[in-house]
Amino acid sequence: MRLLVIEDDHKIANAIKKGLAQEAYAVDVSFDGKDGLANALTFDYDLIIIDRMLPGVDGIKICKVLREKKYNTPILFLTAKDKISDRVEGLNAGADDYLVKPFAFEELLARVRALLRRPTKTDETILKIADLSLDPARFTVKRAEKEIKLSSKEFALLEYMMRNPDRILTKDNIIAHVWDYDADVLPNTVEVYIGYLRNKIDRPFAKMPNLIQTSRGFGYKITDLPE
Helix, strand or coil: CEEEEECCCHHHHHHHHHHHHCCCCEEEEECCHHHHHHHHHHCCCCEEEEECCCCCCCHHHHHHHHHHCCCCCCEEEEECCCCHHHHHHHHHCCCCEEEECCCCHHHHHHHHHHHHHCCCCCCCCCEEECCEEEECCCCEEEECCEEECCCHHHHHHHHHHHCCCCCCECHHHHHHHHCCCCCCCCCCHHHHHHHHHHHHHCCCCCCCCCCEEEECCCEEEECCCCC
16 A cells, blocks of 8 residues: 655654565655655555645645645645644544544554555554455465465565456556656566465465466456456
Protein backbone atom coordinates (compact mmCIF):
# COMPACT_ATOMS: atom_id res chain seq x y z
CA MET A 1 0.00 0.00 0.00
CA ARG A 2 1.29 3.47 -0.91
CA LEU A 3 0.88 6.37 1.52
CA LEU A 4 1.60 10.10 1.34
CA VAL A 5 2.74 12.08 4.38
CA ILE A 6 2.46 15.89 4.12
CA GLU A 7 4.33 17.28 7.14
CA ASP A 8 6.68 20.28 7.33
CA ASP A 9 8.52 19.04 10.43
CA HIS A 10 11.27 16.96 8.84
CA LYS A 11 11.97 15.00 12.03
CA ILE A 12 8.33 13.95 12.46
CA ALA A 13 7.84 13.24 8.76
CA ASN A 14 10.95 11.07 8.50
CA ALA A 15 10.08 9.21 11.70
CA ILE A 16 6.60 8.43 10.36
CA LYS A 17 8.05 7.29 7.04
CA LYS A 18 10.58 5.03 8.77
CA GLY A 19 7.96 3.51 11.07
CA LEU A 20 5.43 2.87 8.30
CA ALA A 21 8.11 1.49 5.98
CA GLN A 22 8.95 -1.08 8.67
CA GLU A 23 5.30 -2.15 8.47
CA ALA A 24 5.66 -2.81 4.70
CA TYR A 25 4.05 0.42 3.48
CA ALA A 26 5.54 2.46 0.64
CA VAL A 27 5.67 6.07 1.88
CA ASP A 28 6.21 9.35 0.03
CA VAL A 29 6.86 12.57 1.98
CA SER A 30 6.13 16.20 1.10
CA PHE A 31 7.40 18.96 3.37
CA ASP A 32 5.05 21.76 2.25
CA GLY A 33 1.41 22.04 1.28
CA LYS A 34 1.88 23.02 -2.35
CA ASP A 35 4.13 20.05 -3.11
CA GLY A 36 1.89 17.75 -1.08
CA LEU A 37 -1.25 18.78 -2.95
CA ALA A 38 0.52 18.31 -6.29
CA ASN A 39 1.61 14.80 -5.31
CA ALA A 40 -1.85 13.91 -4.03
CA LEU A 41 -3.37 14.98 -7.34
CA THR A 42 -0.70 13.28 -9.45
CA PHE A 43 -0.16 9.89 -7.84
CA ASP A 44 -2.56 7.17 -6.75
CA TYR A 45 -2.34 6.85 -2.95
CA ASP A 46 -4.18 4.48 -0.63
CA LEU A 47 -4.07 6.93 2.30
CA ILE A 48 -2.84 10.48 2.98
CA ILE A 49 -1.59 11.83 6.33
CA ILE A 50 -1.73 15.63 6.47
CA ASP A 51 -0.50 18.17 8.99
CA ARG A 52 -3.03 20.99 9.32
CA MET A 53 -0.56 23.86 9.58
CA LEU A 54 1.62 23.80 6.48
CA PRO A 55 3.58 26.37 4.47
CA GLY A 56 2.20 27.11 1.01
CA VAL A 57 -1.22 25.46 1.26
CA ASP A 58 -2.69 24.49 4.63
CA GLY A 59 -4.10 21.06 5.41
CA ILE A 60 -7.74 22.16 5.41
CA LYS A 61 -7.37 23.59 1.89
CA ILE A 62 -5.65 20.41 0.65
CA CYS A 63 -8.46 18.29 2.04
CA LYS A 64 -11.19 20.47 0.53
CA VAL A 65 -9.53 20.50 -2.90
CA LEU A 66 -9.22 16.71 -2.94
CA ARG A 67 -12.83 16.20 -1.90
CA GLU A 68 -14.08 18.77 -4.42
CA LYS A 69 -12.25 16.81 -7.12
CA LYS A 70 -13.97 13.60 -5.92
CA TYR A 71 -10.82 11.98 -4.51
CA ASN A 72 -12.05 9.35 -2.04
CA THR A 73 -8.62 8.47 -0.64
CA PRO A 74 -8.79 8.22 3.18
CA ILE A 75 -7.29 11.31 4.87
CA LEU A 76 -5.88 11.44 8.39
CA PHE A 77 -5.17 14.84 9.92
CA LEU A 78 -2.12 15.01 12.18
CA THR A 79 -1.95 18.28 14.11
CA ALA A 80 -1.25 20.13 17.34
CA LYS A 81 -4.63 21.90 17.08
CA ASP A 82 -6.67 20.00 19.66
CA LYS A 83 -9.80 22.07 20.27
CA ILE A 84 -13.16 20.46 19.52
CA SER A 85 -13.84 23.22 17.00
CA ASP A 86 -10.57 22.36 15.23
CA ARG A 87 -11.50 18.71 15.01
CA VAL A 88 -14.97 19.54 13.73
CA GLU A 89 -13.50 21.83 11.08
CA GLY A 90 -11.08 19.15 9.94
CA LEU A 91 -13.71 16.44 9.72
CA ASN A 92 -16.16 18.77 7.96
CA ALA A 93 -13.45 19.57 5.41
CA GLY A 94 -13.49 15.89 4.44
CA ALA A 95 -10.95 14.20 6.71
CA ASP A 96 -11.69 10.65 7.83
CA ASP A 97 -9.77 10.80 11.11
CA TYR A 98 -7.94 13.30 13.33
CA LEU A 99 -4.93 12.59 15.54
CA VAL A 100 -3.49 15.23 17.88
CA LYS A 101 0.23 15.78 18.45
CA PRO A 102 2.11 14.57 20.38
CA PHE A 103 1.05 11.06 19.50
CA ALA A 104 2.23 7.49 19.94
CA PHE A 105 3.29 5.81 16.71
CA GLU A 106 1.34 2.70 17.75
CA GLU A 107 -1.88 4.73 17.72
CA LEU A 108 -1.06 6.29 14.36
CA LEU A 109 -0.40 2.83 12.92
CA ALA A 110 -3.68 1.50 14.34
CA ARG A 111 -5.61 4.40 12.79
CA VAL A 112 -3.88 3.90 9.44
CA ARG A 113 -4.81 0.22 9.45
CA ALA A 114 -8.39 1.01 10.41
CA LEU A 115 -8.75 3.52 7.56
CA LEU A 116 -7.22 1.11 5.05
CA ARG A 117 -9.70 -1.57 6.11
CA ARG A 118 -12.73 0.56 5.36
CA PRO A 119 -13.10 -0.32 1.65
CA THR A 120 -13.50 -3.96 2.67
CA LYS A 121 -16.01 -5.35 5.15
CA THR A 122 -15.07 -4.00 8.55
CA ASP A 123 -15.42 -7.40 10.19
CA GLU A 124 -12.95 -9.02 7.77
CA THR A 125 -9.50 -7.96 8.85
CA ILE A 126 -7.90 -11.03 7.25
CA LEU A 127 -7.75 -11.08 3.46
CA LYS A 128 -8.54 -14.42 1.82
CA ILE A 129 -8.29 -15.95 -1.66
CA ALA A 130 -9.18 -19.65 -1.75
CA ASP A 131 -6.93 -21.28 0.89
CA LEU A 132 -4.53 -18.31 0.99
CA SER A 133 -4.88 -15.82 3.85
CA LEU A 134 -3.05 -12.62 4.73
CA ASP A 135 -3.29 -10.82 8.07
CA PRO A 136 -2.14 -7.18 7.63
CA ALA A 137 -2.11 -6.54 11.37
CA ARG A 138 0.09 -9.52 12.28
CA PHE A 139 2.17 -9.48 9.07
CA THR A 140 1.45 -13.17 8.46
CA VAL A 141 0.58 -15.19 5.36
CA LYS A 142 -0.72 -18.77 5.25
CA ARG A 143 -1.74 -21.20 2.56
CA ALA A 144 -3.44 -24.45 3.48
CA GLU A 145 -2.69 -23.50 7.11
CA LYS A 146 1.05 -23.48 6.38
CA GLU A 147 2.79 -20.21 7.28
CA ILE A 148 4.72 -18.53 4.46
CA LYS A 149 7.61 -16.20 5.18
CA LEU A 150 7.73 -13.10 2.97
CA SER A 151 10.00 -10.06 2.79
CA SER A 152 8.36 -6.70 3.50
CA LYS A 153 8.16 -5.86 -0.22
CA GLU A 154 6.77 -9.28 -1.12
CA PHE A 155 4.17 -8.84 1.61
CA ALA A 156 3.23 -5.37 0.33
CA LEU A 157 2.85 -6.70 -3.21
CA LEU A 158 0.73 -9.64 -2.12
CA GLU A 159 -1.45 -7.43 0.08
CA TYR A 160 -2.10 -5.03 -2.80
CA MET A 161 -3.05 -7.90 -5.10
CA MET A 162 -5.31 -9.50 -2.49
CA ARG A 163 -7.10 -6.19 -1.93
CA ASN A 164 -7.86 -6.24 -5.66
CA PRO A 165 -8.86 -9.87 -6.34
CA ASP A 166 -9.69 -10.95 -9.91
CA ARG A 167 -8.52 -7.55 -11.21
CA ILE A 168 -5.73 -7.29 -13.79
CA LEU A 169 -3.04 -5.04 -12.34
CA THR A 170 -0.57 -3.47 -14.74
CA LYS A 171 3.07 -3.00 -13.81
CA ASP A 172 2.38 0.73 -13.46
CA ASN A 173 -0.51 -0.01 -11.05
CA ILE A 174 1.74 -2.20 -8.95
CA ILE A 175 4.70 0.19 -8.90
CA ALA A 176 2.43 3.09 -7.92
CA HIS A 177 1.05 1.22 -4.90
CA VAL A 178 3.99 -0.86 -3.71
CA TRP A 179 7.03 1.36 -4.29
CA ASP A 180 7.49 5.02 -3.34
CA TYR A 181 8.68 7.49 -5.97
CA ASP A 182 12.20 7.58 -4.52
CA ALA A 183 12.65 3.87 -5.19
CA ASP A 184 14.92 2.71 -8.02
CA VAL A 185 12.44 0.47 -9.81
CA LEU A 186 13.84 -1.21 -12.93
CA PRO A 187 11.55 -2.31 -15.80
CA ASN A 188 11.69 -5.97 -14.74
CA THR A 189 11.42 -5.34 -10.98
CA VAL A 190 7.72 -6.24 -10.89
CA GLU A 191 8.37 -9.45 -12.85
CA VAL A 192 11.10 -10.40 -10.39
CA TYR A 193 8.87 -9.91 -7.36
CA ILE A 194 5.95 -11.71 -8.99
CA GLY A 195 8.39 -14.59 -9.48
CA TYR A 196 9.37 -14.46 -5.81
CA LEU A 197 5.71 -14.68 -4.79
CA ARG A 198 5.00 -17.57 -7.15
CA ASN A 199 7.93 -19.47 -5.68
CA LYS A 200 6.37 -19.15 -2.23
CA ILE A 201 2.62 -19.00 -2.88
CA ASP A 202 2.05 -21.38 -5.81
CA ARG A 203 4.97 -23.70 -6.59
CA PRO A 204 5.18 -25.37 -3.14
CA PHE A 205 1.46 -26.23 -3.46
CA ALA A 206 1.54 -28.11 -6.75
CA LYS A 207 -1.71 -30.00 -6.09
CA MET A 208 -3.61 -26.72 -5.70
CA PRO A 209 -4.57 -24.17 -8.37
CA ASN A 210 -2.12 -21.39 -9.15
CA LEU A 211 -3.49 -18.18 -7.64
CA ILE A 212 -1.12 -15.68 -9.26
CA GLN A 213 -1.84 -15.45 -12.97
CA THR A 214 -0.33 -13.52 -15.88
CA SER A 215 -2.53 -11.72 -18.40
CA ARG A 216 -0.03 -11.44 -21.23
CA GLY A 217 0.40 -7.92 -22.48
CA PHE A 218 -1.68 -6.53 -19.62
CA GLY A 219 -0.36 -7.47 -16.20
CA TYR A 220 -1.04 -9.80 -13.28
CA LYS A 221 -3.91 -10.81 -11.06
CA ILE A 222 -4.60 -13.00 -8.08
CA THR A 223 -7.70 -15.15 -8.35
CA ASP A 224 -9.11 -18.56 -7.47
CA LEU A 225 -10.74 -18.80 -10.90
CA PRO A 226 -9.11 -21.24 -13.35
CA GLU A 227 -6.71 -19.86 -15.96
